Amino acid sequence: MQTRQLGQSDLYISPLGFGTWATGGGNWEYGWGAQDDRDSIAAIAAAADAGINWIDTAAAYGLGHAETVVGRALRTLPADRRPYVFTKGSLVWDAQGRISHSLDPASLSREIDESLRRLNVEAIDLYQIHWPAFPPGAPEQSIEAAIAALADAQRAGKIRHIGVSNFDAAQMERARSVAPIASLQPPYSLLMRGIEESILPYTAAHGIGNIVYSPLQSGLLSGRMTRERIAALPADDWRAQRSPEFQEPNLTRNLALVEVLRGVGARHGRTPAEVAIAWTLRNPVVTGAIVGVRRPDQLDGLLGAASLKLTDADLAEIDAARPETTASPVPQSLVNA
Numbered sequence: 001m002q003t004r005q006l007g008q009s010d011l012y013i014s015p016l017g018f019g020t021w022a023t024g025g026g027n028w029e030y031g032w033g034a035q036d037d038r039d040s041i042a043a044i045a046a047a048a049d050a051g052i053n054w055i056d057t058a059a060a061y062g063l064g065h066a067e068t069v070v071g072r073a074l075r076t077l078p079a080d081r082r083p084y085v086f087t088k089g090s091l092v093w094d095a096q097g098r099i100s101h102s103l104d105p106a107s108l109s110r111e112i113d114e115s116l117r118r119l120n121v122e123a124i125d126l127y128q129i130h131w132p133a134f135p136p137g138a139p140e141q142s143i144e145a146a147i148a149a150l151a152d153a154q155r156a157g158k159i160r161h162i163g164v165s166n167f168d169a170a171q172m173e174r175a176r177s178v179a180p181i182a183s184l185q186p187p188y189s190l191l192m193r194g195i196e197e198s199i200l201p202y203t204a205a206h207g208i209g210n211i212v213y214s215p216l217q218s219g220l221l222s223g224r225m226t227r228e229r230i231a232a233l234p235a236d237d238w239r240a241q242r243s244p245e246f247q248e249p250n251l252t253r254n255l256a257l258v259e260v261l262r263g264v265g266a267r268h269g270r271t272p273a274e275v276a277i278a279w280t281l282r283n284p285v286v287t288g289a290i291v292g293v294r295r296p297d298q299l300d301g302l303l304g305a306a307s308l309k310l311t312d313a314d315l316a317e318i319d320a321a322r323p324e325t326t327a328s329p330v331p332q333s334l335v336n337a
């Protein structure tokens, strides 16, 4: 798989990255239902074999569990096939597993040490602030103090590069006043285009890479999501209960878009999922797309996205079918909180 430079860093990444939100399992507030760790580990190994050279995880996914599973997977891989490890902090949890948000420098440096231990690596290749404020819209804490804590960890050799996630242009400007920012991790899919107006242009102007998340709108655009499957999603899968995109009236129009992706994909011998991911990668400001993978067999329907070049006619057809919407990247309960 060809690689691309992430911002101005020395990281050259494959167009697809391995996402691990679902790797955290179902046993927490924002879980995706039960997940077999052996499947996750096998999927990471298969992805590395296929040339995916970075994993995106976060302390919060499964309250540390996803990082622990990534650490176990890394131990099974020979050094020359080990992917880069990107993780995120700022979402912390209490003894009852309730998530809250902290940009406090002492909390962040404690989080970095805990992530290093769970991942079992000497240094984290990219350490990202998961959210500038959480729930979205909550009062902001000091972004400058948070980035200064990350810069300290960078000088100490614990992290190699600093990244941010879910930041807008003004928040990135504040972060960059303290230390260089390698990348932004924003939501981006056919149903979430909010970053195109001011956020992507800002990153392009300042040499910041973009690793976009949820390009399949959390599986909805994969071509395998049906009404029956949605109705059968377990209660501990947040998508069933808390994403309006998985419910009517939005569901009918979203599934109609998937059929258009299926038709476009058929012309290229690719799946709807590959078309949806390739659509995000068509934009040269996007360095890579993070795709959630739960089992090795899912890779078969995804890898072709890395080399798929959509034609102008494909893009026009997709654009005509795309609903005018800006879906939320997080459970609706958070947005309303």
Ligand SMILES: NC(=O)c1ccc[n+]([C@@H]2O[C@H](COP(=O)([O-])OP(=O)(O)OC[C@H]3O[C@@H](n4cnc5c(N)ncnc54)[C@H](OP(=O)(O)O)[C@@H]3O)[C@@H](O)[C@H]2O)c1
Pocket: 018, 019, 020, 021, 022, 056, 057, 130, 165, 166, 185, 212, 213, 214, 215, 216, 217, 218, 219, 220, 222, 223, 224, 273, 290, 291, 292, 293, 294, 297, 298, 299, 300, 301, 302, 329
């Ligand atoms: N920074 C942030 O705030 C943030 C927020 C969200 C996500 N992320 C990151 O971005 C990653 C990707 O986002 P995401 O996990 O929300 O969603 P996504 O990549 O849009 O969708 C992933 C889901 O699609 C389904 N899928 C994958 N391959 C498939 C295939 N070949 N055929 C059919 N279905 C397939 C799987 O769900 P099923 O198997 O259940 O169908 C999988 O869990 C996350 O794992 C995480 O690392 C970051």
